[in-house]
Amino acid sequence: MLIINGFFENGVFVPEKPIADIKGKQKAVLQILNEDERQERLTAWKEFSTIIRESDEVLEGEPERIQFRDSEAATFL
Secondary structure (H helix, E strand, O other): OOOOOOOEEOOEEEOOOOOOOOOOOOOOOOOOOOOOHHHHHHHHHHHHHHHHHHOOOOOOOOOOOOOOOOHHHOOOO
C-alpha cells in the first residue's frame, strides 16, 4: 500500500510531493478526515498510551508482535 499525503481543494487532490512510479490504471482510495475526527483519534491513542505507561501490572514471558489488520490503526503509532 502506498500512502500519499496531501490536501483536497476545489475538487482536486494535491499531493505534498510528486507521485512517481505509478504505472497504468491503479485502484485508489481517498480518505478525507476532518480535523475533529483526526483530533479524536489522536486523543484516543494518547489516552491508550497513558494507561499503558501508568499501569503497574507485572508482565511475564516474552512480548508477542502485534499485527494490525487496519493500516489506519498503524498510521497513528
